[in-house]
Amino acid sequence: MISKAKSCPGGTALFHYVVNEEKGYELLRNGLSGVTPKELYSDMAIMQNQNLKCKNNTISIVLSPTIEDSSRMSNDQLKELTKGFLKEMNLDPKLNQFIAFVHTEKDHKHLHILLNRVKSDGKLINDSFISKKAQEAAHKMASEYGWSSAKDIKETKERERKESTKEVRSIIKKAHYLVLKAKPKNLITYQKEMAKYGIQVLPTINKQGNIQGYRFIHDASGTNLKASEVDRNLKLNKLFSSENEITRNSNNLNKEYVINDYSLNTSVLKSIINQLAFIGGESQDENLRQKKSRKRKSLRR
Structure with missing residues (x-):
């Protein structure tokens, strides 16, 4: 259930x-007489005129349950919801003074409440x-x-997002490992091979025309991650280095040419693969955690 509330004129x-x-039907009211919107407003305005300094003299509230919840709610439950919420x-x-009106014109029922912020003594409700x-x-x-x-919906979505991101990270790391084993000759080749796995590799280029980082985009999910967010051991900046620093820094070159100029640094390839260390699709870190867990269980026995 989502709720919105604000003071307004x-x-x-x-x-x-x-x-x-x-749009719907009246559910509940208190202290108001009248049938038409104009009559109801005029009746509420009588009390509001006791405090003419107040501009935002009405509290507008919207209570919106989920479609599933609203389909099960009876009028009695909606009345209890209104009273309990207030x-x-x-x-x-x-x-x-207030009136509660149920709107049913959308996919699910939702509740509007208009409440007089000015009390009978002319004082205001704290908003x-x-x-x-x-x-x-x-x-x-x-x-x-x-x-x-x-709050529940937000927490559920956040858990799902984290699980999805964790899965995507694993997919990217596995693809990265497989591509590196084939020893791509330069960054462009690496990008093309990663694309075969549905992963875009986008260098971040600064104003000087240098690559200062990389991002991975997983096409299927749209997940966009920095290389460091995937794994700190990817170290693409070390893996792909320019053999011609002067040409690379030239302001006359476009970004595509700058990227083409980055070739594979074979001297660090082996160490980076060892640091990534995918064995049977699992990282060394995961294997290490599993070994430590088994060791602790053994000691407890």
């Missing part, structure tokens, strides 16, 4: 947008950090009823 336009029978926001559904409070209140209500919250 009231007005008939806002009420016409929210209280619209073509209480979590330190708002009183029995004292504060400090109201957006953050709304997110926290929505998360708590979702947890209470077993619904999905924005």
Whole structure:
């Protein structure tokens, strides 16, 4: 469930947008009389006129459950959600003027709440950090009823992103190892061979025309990683070096020519392959961790 809340100027336009029978239906109200948007706004404006200094005299709230959750929610649950959410926001559904309207014109039901920020004594409801409070209140209500919250969805997506990135890193390292074993003669050859595995290798060129780093793009997933993010032992800057520093630094050369000028440094190839050390598709680091784990288990026995 996603929640948004903000203080804003009231007005008939806002009420016409929210209280619209073509979009949905009224769920709940308190302290307001009237049928049309204009009548409802006029009734709320009576109390708001007690504090004419306040411009943002209306609190607008949107509660948007997931499509799956909203399809299971009854009106009674939506009413409980509204009351519970307002209480979590330190708002009183029995004292504060508000109207809650359900919109059903989109793929899933979502709830709009228009609440009078001006209280009966003319004082204002504190709206400090109201957006953050709304997110926290929505998360708590979702947890209470077993619904999905924005926080849960974000955490799930982050876990999936990390797992996907981990898999892509492994794919890039394996392709890199296989290409290096064939000893590509220069960077262009290396790029073409990596492309066969669906991986783009893009040098980062500075203003002086020198390559200062590399990025890998995995075509299938669109994942874009710096070489150091894939593995610090790739060391492409050492692996591909220019045999002609003067030509490489010439401002008259275009980037394509600069890249072509980078040839394989065979003197460091072997050490880099050993550092990567893929054995059966696994890195030495992984093998080392497994060995240490087995050793600890053996000692515990």
